[in-house]
Amino acid sequence: MxxxxxxxxxxxxxxxxxxxxxxxxxxxxxxxxxxxxxxxxxxxxxxxxxxxxxxxxxxxxxxxxxxxxxxxxxxxxxxxxxxxxxxxxxxxxxxxxxxxxxxxxxxxxxxxxxxxxxxxxxxxxxxxxxxxxxxxxxxxxxxxxxxxxxxxxxxxxxxxxxxxxxxxxxxIDLNDFAPEEFKEAKPLKLLMISRVIIEKGVREYAEAASTFSDDDRVSFTLIGKFDQKHSRSITQNELDSWQRNGWIQYYSHSDEIKRIISAHDVVVLPSYREGTPRTLLEGAALAKPILTTDVPGCREVVKDGHNGFLFEAKNAKSLVDKIKLLLSLNDEERRQLGKNSRKLVEERFxxxxxxxxxxxxxxxxxxxx
The missing domain is CATH 3.40.50.2000 (Glycogen Phosphorylase B;)
Incomplete structure (x- = not known):
């Protein structure tokens, strides 16, 4: 055939x-x-x-x-x-x-x-x-x-x-994306992987990061293609200012996504709507808690409070509240969220x-x- x-x-x-x-x-x-x-x-x-x-x-x-x-x-x-x-x-x-x-x-x-x-x-x-x-x-x-x-x-x-x-x-290939042993997170390292366009929620992610600019308990990383020619791209000045202010560590690309996700503690996607986002599946397969929006495509990968938390789309404060909630959890509670993520993808994805x-x-x- x-x-x-x-x-x-x-x-x-x-x-x-x-x-x-x-x-x-x-x-x-x-x-x-x-x-x-x-x-x-x-x-x-x-x-x-x-x-x-x-x-x-x-x-x-x-x-x-x-x-x-x-x-x-x-x-x-x-x-x-x-x-x-x-x-x-x-x-x-x-x-x-x-x-x-x-x-x-x-x-x-x-x-x-x-x-x-x-x-x-x-x-x-x-x-x-x-x-x-x-x-x-x-x-x-x-x-x-x-x-x-x-x-x-x-x-x-x-x-x-x-x-x-x-x-x-x-x-998701569950053998390829096998979780590593849980490690204590200090600081709590948040990771967003997506194209750098408005509808992915990158502005809300940056705004949330700015809220924690003086808080050494948490860090923010963004990985994804920046194409200023895209009609829905953010501006170069915005991206530059986020990095200059120390809110976000930005990388345009990585061929070692498994290693990058494994080195972080939480996967975040503030998107306005998705199909079923691959980055959330990868994060869940690697036993990471998930923070994402309560919108079609994203909410399918998260049972709120079970393997992560849902927040309101286009609302940076809602994301901030969920990050604070994560910070309030102890290591064992966060480890359980990650274990639940892995089990969810094993059963459904x-x-x-x-x-x-x-x-x-x-x-x-x-x-x-």
Missing amino acids: KIAFIANTCWNIYNFRKGLVHHFLSKGDEVIVLAPQDEYTAYLEDWGVRCILISLDSTGSNPVKDFSYFGKIHKIFRREKPDIALSYTIKSNIYSSLAGKFTSVPVICNVSGLGTVFLVEGLIGKLAVKLYKLAFRYSSYVFFQNEDDKNFFTSIIHLKDDRVGVLPGSG DENIVIDMYDQTIRRIIGLS
């Missing part, structure tokens, strides 16, 4: 779909990836994946560029004739579904969150809804990563119940659950016994 993965970056496949790709390769299936070239292309090729490089303006709204992207996928589908295509991210979902319609290639879409275009009202968001309405008419199946997103989409786009499902995010759901869906679509 030939399986095509389509995404906006090779990094997306490397970081989020590793287990799924290796599952297919281990069965002797041929895997091709359609994505722009980046520093992770070579890693995919080392796995035995054949990468077909296509350019994509993932955040732009130029119709000429988007039509060109559709044309490239269409051409590749006609030439390669994959048995099934698995698409990820907004533009890949839309244009893969349309290309699949004209080439008779079945496409399974994965909606990993609403994305910034849906969180900010405006013309682009309305256009995205219209394109999704058109494209999902031709998708063979659509996976969502939480019930809220599924309900939102199915309220505006008619999709039959037998064509939609809910995945537990991208899942094992990547083998995701792999089985894809396997079953593919077999049903292409008629394998």
Whole structure:
């Protein structure tokens, strides 16, 4: 069987779909990836994946560029004739579904969150809804990563119940993300991993950090890509001032996420909405307490008071209150929160659950016994 993965970056496949790709390769299936070239292309090729490089303006709204992207996928589908295509991210979902319609290639879409275009009202968001309405008419199946997103989409786009499902995010490799022995935390080291854009709650995180600027019991680290060209990016001056004032330690990137998370005590995500955030799954798998917002996607990974605490989105004071609550706990209480995090992902977010759901869906679509 030939399986095509389509995404906006090779990094997306490397970081989020590793287990799924290796599952297919281990069965002797041929895997091709359609994505722009980046520093992770070579890693995919080392796995035995054949990468077909296509350019994509993932955040732009130029119709000429988007039509060109559709044309490239269409051409590749006609030439390669994959048995099934698995698409990820907004533009890949839309244009893969349309290309699949004209080439008779079945496409399974994965909606990993609403994305910034849906969180900010405006013309682009309305256009995205219209394109999704058109494209999902031709998708063979659509996976969502939480019930809220599924309900939102199915309220505006008619999709039959037998064509939609809910995945537990991208899942997590529990053997790869194995927790280390609990250590006493002095200071309590907080970690946020995300793109540095407004909707991820980076301003609230920085504001909370400023509240504790004279408190040596807690420290704040932020890791994530800063792209000032992104329409929802914070400013360079803001990021510089947070570091200059000593509120936050900032790093744009790390290839050692497991080591970084293990070296911190709490994982924080003040996002306004998510699919099922990978960073929270990684943190929970490594037995870290979680602080995150009470919004779709995030609250699925936290039972309030059991493995962490939920706080109000867009509200730095609410985050501050939960940090103070964490600081009031003793080591044994925080250790128990971490143990509960690990147990929760073992029960609900094992990547083998995701792999089985894809396997079953593919077999049903292409008629394998």
